[in-house]
Amino acid sequence: MAGVGAHEVFIEGPDHVTSITELPDDDVASLVGLYRARLLDLKRDRRMKYGIIFKNRGASAGASLSHSHSQLIVLPVVPKTVQDEMTGAEAYYGFRDRCPYCDILAQETEDEQRMVMLTGRVAAICPYASRFPFETWILPRAHASHFESCSDEDVEEMAFVLKRVLRKLEVALHDPAYNFVIHTAPFHEPYQEHYHWHLEIIPRVVQIAGFEWGTGFHINPVAPEEAASFLRQV
């Protein structure tokens, strides 16, 4: 493994805004488009294996600056967390011959209980057996393994939903600290039938403590059905 990589910070507005939700829709779309552009550029370097886009908002989510920003770190290795997620999805695909995320989307669209927001191209859900209170995932409804392959229309609708879901979380949880992370397939793997990129939002309303560190299990006092119902209404 070569000791190379990249770290970039997206400063989300020239004015001192502290949340994406203060930006006009067009600016949020530009930001998501910029995430895509930077990944497409950096993956041209074959030494780079994985790019992770994330946002830390609020001190307890690890943010050291209040000016609204997000980050990109590109690594010369595929992280174990990503590898595990891919392996799990592949095992399900081997069993069902369907992408697990496509199955989740079909189920949640029909069931509606854990659905937060649904547009033509994008769905936001509180996932079944959520690890964290008000954990919310945003997924493209059409199968796609790599975030950076999404179309301009996808980018625009993703941005539209992201801004509104974050606003719902801000209202519901009184402006919580949160992290979001885009989960996407590694740079140089071809289109994956079994993997589906998505964005995970983790509001930081409970602390990770000894039990979670020692087991990897999570204790979540809020059922995702309740969280989704609440978020639909705000």
Added chain:
Amino acid sequence: MAGVGAHEVFIEGPDHVTSITELPDDDVASLVGLYRARLLDLKRDRRMKYGIIFKNRGASAGASLSHSHSQLIVLPVVPKTVQDEMTGAEAYYGFRDRCPYCDILAQETEDEQRMVMLTGRVAAICPYASRFPFETWILPRAHASHFESCSDEDVEEMAFVLKRVLRKLEVALHDPAYNFVIHTAPFHEPYQEHYHWHLEIIPRVVQIAGFEWGTGFHINPVAPEEAASFLRQV
């Protein structure tokens, strides 16, 4: 898997103490002895597969009470985190024919750079490539896979070192929030040649943020050699 388990809270003193370090040595030894006794009792139930002993101290480590306490959760399943640690140790054993923790102890005892405290039976180290600033592990020097099999002498010396290491961390980091977790082999596995129980202390001085969630990698701004050197001196 049966939906059974246990959750017990150890209240560490009748007076309102907020740290183990305020207790006399004998009381700390009684506490560690009680951890052992409760595991030995609960593992008699064959449905119970794993017992995890942990402490959360301070609000940012997830503690909801300030009166000094620790906890035991017994599960009807071996957690993935534990399974991964066992599998990793077994792979090393298959390669070297030695327990990886025994090798670490031999190296750290000779090298001394990452050693925090060393007694006849117990060692405290800041592990090589620590994930967190001032992460400290306490291990029995003699090979042992199950914490609950330790002798009275082990319990006493473990308690002696634990109290002093926690005190060092309190002084060095100005009374930080922290978690500790005892890592031990699953209840019903026989004595493991490749696994070595130990106690991991994680001071909560940095936040887990989006990068850590998305990758499982950790960014640690304090080299373990510096942390150990500092802890030896306080």
